[in-house]
Amino acid sequence: MFKSSVASRLFGLFASKEFPSRVQVWINKFYIKLTKVDLSEHEPIESYESLNALFTRKLKVFRTFEDKEDEFISPCDAFISECGMIEEERALQIKGHLYRVKELLGDFITLENKEKIMSGKYINFYLSPKDYHRFHVPIEMKITKAIHIPGKLYPVNLKWLEKVSELFIQNERVILECFTKSGVLFYMVFVGALNVGKIRFVFDELIHTNKKGSKASLYSYENLWLKKGEELGFFEMGSTIVMFFQKNSVQIECNTDQNIKFTDKIAKIIHNSLDDFSF
Secondary structure (H helix, E strand, O other), X not given: OOOHHHHHHHHHHHHHOOOOHHHHHHHHHHHHHHHOOOXXXXXXXXXXXXXXXXHOOOOOOOOOOOOOOOEEEXXXXXXXXXXXXXXXXXXXXXXXXXXXXXXXXOOOOOHHHHHHXXXXXXXXXXXXXXXXXXXXXXXXXXXXXEEEEOOEOOOOOHHHHHHOOOHHHHEOEEEEEEEEOXXXXXXXXXXXXXXXXXXXXXXXXXXXXXXXXXXXXXXXEEEEEEOOOOEEEEEOOOOEEEEEEOOOOEEEOOOOOEEEOOOOEEEEEOHHHHHHOOO
């Protein structure tokens, strides 16, 4: 069987190649027609010298949002495939299909911090090939750890989430351990997928995904604070982001089966519980 990781690396090579301009425009037009990409907030089709440049396109005009310290905004343009509460240490990757949250987070997260998010809330963001592929900081936050866990690269669309048991655990992923200014612990998990050439992070270029022979790696940070709305990184193709929030810390303000945009409000910190949180 032809491995998905090999296919993804080959596709990544094709996507990064800069063809002669007339050929590249034809490739770009074909991709846009196939996936129904909307370029109304982005540069015109002739601006992209490779498919990868099109995938990782930036916004022409940055979106505005209410900069409230107690509100999380969506980190990306996506479809909310599931959201809710972690129950019995499991969350839904899609309706009827559960996975083990502690297993997803891996061995570099302490048991104490894993326990803090049990019975907490979660949100799954599915980025389709047509979506804006950059992701952003959802709230002013401190990153203490980044963990890269190599794995398979199954597709993460709804069909495959139903087909493959605990797909999120099997796929390659990068986990960020984060804290808000008020001390709320939350995790952002960036799940690799078929044809995702790389997952890039602007705060640390040493994090390399979809690399042959790579092993699980821990990156630790001191005093790494990022502002709400700042660019955090990008996928070189569509994929999934999962967010987990500390127990009793937030009220979710989005819904399953909802299309959402970067800067839309997704959760609010519950103020009467803030005394329970610490770094």
